[in-house]
Amino acid sequence: MKKLQLIGRLHEAGVVAVLRGESPEDVVRMAEKSIEGGIRAIEITMTVPYALEAITALAKKYQSGDPAAANYAIIGVGTVLDSETARAAILAGAEFVVSPSVDEATIRLCNRYRVPVMPGAVTIADITKALELGVDVVKLFPGSMFSPSIIPTLKGPLPQANIMPTGGVSLSNLGEWIKSGAFAVGIGGDLTKDAVKTGNYDLITDKARAYMDAFRKAKAE
Template identity: 65%
Template sequence: MKKFNYLQQIADAGVVAVLRGDSPEEVVAMSEQAIAGGVKVIEITLTVPFALEAITQLAKRYSSKDVIAANYALIGAGTILDPESARAAMLAGAEFIVAPCLNKATVQLCNRYRVPIMPGVMTIQEVQTALELGVDVMKLFPGNLYEPSIIPTIRGPLPQANLMPTGGVNLNNLKDWIKAGAFAVGIGSDLTKEAVKNKDFSLIAKKANEYRNAFLQAKKDLK
């Protein structure tokens, strides 16, 4: 059941912070600010040097076992290209795995350990293949190649597909993606670029809070 609890936490959070940086210390600081701002699902990409150190540090600090706790967060690993990287990330403390593309061996390994995996897909064929492999949520990537209408288009023939657009999602169009049926959305550079430019990571907390509120309002508007 742990796997499905994690998936439910991602769906409830609605926004996944996709964090990249020049060091583990930098992405840990970014993560702390995102969590403080209300975005409590954190994806640390393995393009970060010594990314596993950051994942371990965050996983120890923020326990997802008690979602009521103020310091709870769900920590995952992104840019996973192969099963070896996925297993290393799990052992470092990652509670979910995100990949830029669909790799059968990686999906099989994650299923073996009952860890949620969200592989990147672009085509109907990839979505169907992912479903056949037992994938619960697919990352629609790069999201900036599509309009939100792509989700109901895909879910016409494949209504069981859960899609998380990543790339190109912003505060202006988040509501459109949620209205279109997105499972959640991934937010990367738009969350951190201003903070990095101004060397003020507190701006990440402010932006994260704006994203969290935008998601809650979008869900409210659906009712």
């Protein structure tokens, strides 16, 4: 039941902050500012040095709260290349796992522990394989290769596929992705680049609010 609840909450959250940084302290701060801005799903990538430390710190702070509370967030892990990394991240507190490709061993491990897994896929063949392995949400990656119209195109033969574009999603096209049928969207560098450049991390909160406003507007239309 918990897996189904998490998938539902990820869908309701709508926007997943994909965070990369130079240290665990750096991405924890990014996550805190994103959550302040209303984003409720945080993905810490394994390219961050000592990423598991950041996942544990954020899981302890945000996962135990009421899902309706402002201080609640779903903490997950990204850029997972193998099942060993997935298991380590789950033990560290990750509630969902994202990978850049369809790795069967990683998917099977996540299914074993009833943890949502979102492998990256581009082709119909990749998405079909992911569905056959029991994947509930497929990450369309890199999303920058396509326009939002790719989602209804893919859903033509695969209407049962839940698709989350990541990479190339911006404030200017988020609404179009959602209206095209995206399960949710992943936001990467655009959320944090201005803050990293200026050192003003409050800009992440402002950008997060803008993304959530755009998401809610698209869902209401």
